[in-house]
Amino acid sequence: MIADDARVSDETLIGRIAAGDPSAFDRLVRRHQAAVYRFARAAAPVDGDAVEILRETFLAARRAASRHRDETSARPWLLSLARQTIDRRHPGSRETDLTSLRELARAAGWQSGEDGAVDESGPAVEAAFAALPPEDREILTLCDREYLTVDEAARVTGLPDAAVRTRLHRARLRLLARLKEGAGAG
Amino acid sequence: MQDEQIVAGLHCGEVLADLSEHLDGRLSLDRAERIDEHLAGCAECRRLLDEVTAAVRVVRQLPEEPLPPEVEELLIESLHD
Numbered sequence: 001m002i003a004d005d006a007r008v009s010d011e012t013l014i015g016r017i018a019a020g021d022p023s024a025f026d027r028l029v030r031r032h033q034a035a036v037y038r039f040a041r042a043a044a045p046v047d048g049d050a051v052e053i054l055r056e057t058f059l060a061a062r063r064a065a066s067r068h069r070d071e072t073s074a075r076p077w078l079l080s081l082a083r084q085t086i087d088r089r090h091p092g093s094r095e096t097d098l099t100s101l102r103e104l105a106r107a108a109g110w111q112s113g114e115d116g117a118v119d120e121s122g123p124a125v126e127a128a129f130a131a132l133p134p135e136d137r138e139i140l141t142l143c144d145r146e147y148l149t150v151d152e153a154a155r156v157t158g159l160p161d162a163a164v165r166t167r168l169h170r171a172r173l174r175l176l177a178r179l180k181e182g183a184g185a186g
Numbered sequence: 187m188q189d190e191q192i193v194a195g196l197h198c199g200e201v202l203a204d205l206s207e208h209l210d211g212r213l214s215l216d217r218a219e220r221i222d223e224h225l226a227g228c229a230e231c232r233r234l235l236d237e238v239t240a241a242v243r244v245v246r247q248l249p250e251e252p253l254p255p256e257v258e259e260l261l262i263e264s265l266h267d
Contacts, residue, residue, distance in 0.1 A: 026262065033261060034253045051257055055264050062265075105202050110234045111188040118240050125244045144245050150212075169206035176241040 010074035128178035136171035194223035
């Protein structure tokens with residue numbers, strides 16, 4: 001196994017990959033593979049597709065290394081390549097969310113006059129997250145797990161900033177509703 | 187079911203629309219202060235903000251599971267084919 005050296009920036013590694021250095025490619029893969037895999041599992045509409053998305057993403061990164069332009073971290077770039085891979089493998093799979101914000105908030109208990117318990121245990125959170133639509137899992141992964149900025153998440157998803165903000169808000173409300181359902185069922 | 191209301195000059199629906207932005211600190215200072223005034227006088231919106239905050243906190247605390255070793259092995263091999 002090649003040890004990663006965090007002092008070598010992503011930018012430097014990508015430059016070396018563009019120059020044909022295979023060890024730089026291995027380092028970049030090892031540095032970001034878990035995050036790309038998490039994103040693929042969250043955003044892919046089909047279970048069991050994540051490994052192939054992961055592979056195609058890094059192959060695309062190697063091909064595109066010479067065109068990559070300066071960014072502090074390669075992660076948003078790699079996640080945008082993963083998003084493009086998902087779109088290629090599942091064209092037209094993105095759902096349009098027609099549920100009103102009020103409906104989502106009411107499903108989460110807003111204006112109910114009741115305090116609802118939120119199940120914060122790890123398994124309950126994992127189950128609630130897994131039960132969300134892929135669009136919600138995707139935006140929560142980008143903004144609340146990978147801590148991308150709205151601008152970065154917009155570049156990954158190809159959505160305008162305003163749409164990213166709206167989708168994030170909706171996803172959080174749906175997650176809350178799921179967590180409360182889990183607490184009610186427990 | 188409660189009735190939505192106007193508190194501090196803001197309707198509950200307006201506060202609902204801005205809740206995540208408020209949580210993330212992306213609102214202007216003026217807007218954030220107005221939302222806070224509404225929240226101080228509206229138990230339903232305040233509760234929703236607290237609960238959404240909790241939901242965000244727990245999803246952020248989900249463990250960052252490593253790549254399964256068999257996937258890592260398969261990946262490195264296939265990338266060098």
